[in-house]
Amino acid sequence: MTQVYPLQFKPEMKERIWGGRALQQFGLELPEGSIGEGWMIGDHPNGTTKVMNGELAGLGLDEIREKYGREYFGTKGYVEGGRFPLLIKLLDCNDDLSIQVHPTDSYEGLPKGELGKTEMWYILDAKPGAKIIYGLQEGVDRAALASAIEEGRVMDCLQEVPVEAGDAFYIPAGTVHALCAGVVVAEIQQNSDTTYRVFDYNRPGLDGKLRELHVEDSLNVTAYEGAGASRMKTDAIGDNEWLTIAESPYFIVEKGLVRAPWQLSTTPESFVILVIAEGEGSLSWDGGKQAVKAGECFLLPASLGGYELDGHLTVLRSVTP
Numbered sequence: 108m109t110q111v112y113p114l115q116f117k118p119e120m121k122e123r124i125w126g127g128r129a130l131q132q133f134g135l136e137l138p139e140g141s142i143g144e145g146w147m148i149g150d151h152p153n154g155t156t157k158v159m160n161g162e163l164a165g166l167g168l169d170e171i172r173e174k175y176g177r178e179y180f181g182t183k184g185y186v187e188g189g190r191f192p193l194l195i196k197l198l199d200c201n202d203d204l205s206i207q208v209h210p211t212d213s214y215e216g217l218p219k220g221e222l223g224k225t226e227m228w229y230i231l232d233a234k235p236g237a238k239i240i241y242g243l244q245e246g247v248d249r250a251a252l253a254s255a256i257e258e259g260r261v262m263d264c265l266q267e268v269p270v271e272a273g274d275a276f277y278i279p280a281g282t283v284h285a286l287c288a289g290v291v292v293a294e295i296q297q298n299s300d301t302t303y304r305v306f307d308y309n310r311p312g313l314d315g316k317l318r319e320l321h322v323e324d325s326l327n328v329t330a331y332e333g334a335g336a337s338r339m340k341t342d343a344i345g346d347n348e349w350l351t352i353a354e355s356p357y358f359i360v361e362k363g364l365v366r367a368p369w370q371l372s373t374t375p376e377s378f379v380i381l382v383i384a385e386g387e388g389s390l391s392w393d394g395g396k397q398a399v400k401a402g403e404c405f406l407l408p409a410s411l412g413g414y415e416l417d418g419h420l421t422v423l424r425s426v427t428p
C-alpha cells in the first residue's frame with residue numbers, strides 16, 4: 108500500500124518580460140532569464156508539476172489525480188473528469204504586469220475546456236513605495252472604460268493601492284488588476300490560465316513585438332458594479348491561530364502563525380495546501396517528518412489525517428470549500 112504523505116512538487120519556472128531573479132531568495136533553482144512565475148503546484152496543459160519527494164516522486168499531478176484523485180483531493184476537491192481545482196504560484200514582479208481581467212466560468216467567450224479565474228494574492232515582500240492596480244475608480248462604466256482604452260488613458264480609470272508584506276487581496280473574476288514592480292507574491296487561484304489584457308504600457312514582449320490586447324473580452328467580463336474584491340492587513344493574528352484571508356466558491360485561504368507545536372488534521376472533504384510564507388520549522392505526520400522553510404508548498408492528501416507544524420512559521424492554508 109502506498110504511504111500517504113505531504114507531496115512536494117518540483118516548481119515549473121516561467122520566463123516573463125516583467126520577471127526577475129527574486130525567487131532565488133527561497134533557495135529555488137532558476138533557469139536563465141527573467142523568471143516571473145514559479146508554478147509550485149499545477150495540473151494544467153501549460154504547466155504540470157511533478158512530485159519530488161517520497162515514493163511517488165516523478166509522478167505528475169495529473170497522474171496523481173488519475174490514480175488517487177478521489178482519495179487525495181477529497182469529496183469536494185475532486186471533480187469527476189476535472190483537473191486539480193487550484194493552481195499555486197510564486198510571482199516575482201520585477202516590472203509592472205499588464206493591466207488585466209479574468210472571466211467567470213460562465214463567460215461564453217472562454218476557450219473550450221478552460222475555466223474562469225478567481226484568484227488571491229498574499230504579498231510576501233514589497234519594496235518601499237510598491238503599489239498595485241486594484242479595481243476601477245468609482246463610477247467607471249463600460250462606456251467610460253472603452254473610451255479610456257481607445258484614447259490611451261486607461262490608467263485614469265484605475266485605482267492604485269500601496270502594498271506591504273503581509274497584505275492579502277481577494278480578486279474575484281471581473282476585477283481589473285495588475286501587480287506592479289517591486290512585489291513578490293504568493294498566488295492561489297482557480298486552475299486556469301485565461302487572462303484578458305486591457306493595457307500593456309505599449310511595451311514589447313519577449314519576442315520584441317507588442318503583446319496582444321483583448322479589449323472586447325475585457326470590456327465584456329469586467330464587473331463594473333464591483334466583483335466583491337477585498338483587501339486586508341493580516342497582522343492582527345495570534346500565535347497558533349488561523350485568520351481567514353480569502354473566501355470564494357473555489358478556495359478558502361487562511362493565514363496562521365506557528366510559534367509552538369500545532370496539531371492539525373485534514374478532513375475527507377478536501378486536500379490541504381500549505382504555502383510556507385516565512386520562517387523555518389517542520390511538518391510531521393503519521394510515519395514521517397520533514398523540515399520546511401519559506402517558499403515551499405505542500406499538497407496534503409485529504410486522507411492524510413493528523414499532522415503537526417512546528418517552528419517559527421507564517422503559513423497559508425488553502426482548502427476547497
Ligand code: ZN
Pocket residue numbers: 207209226284
Ligand atoms: Zn490575474
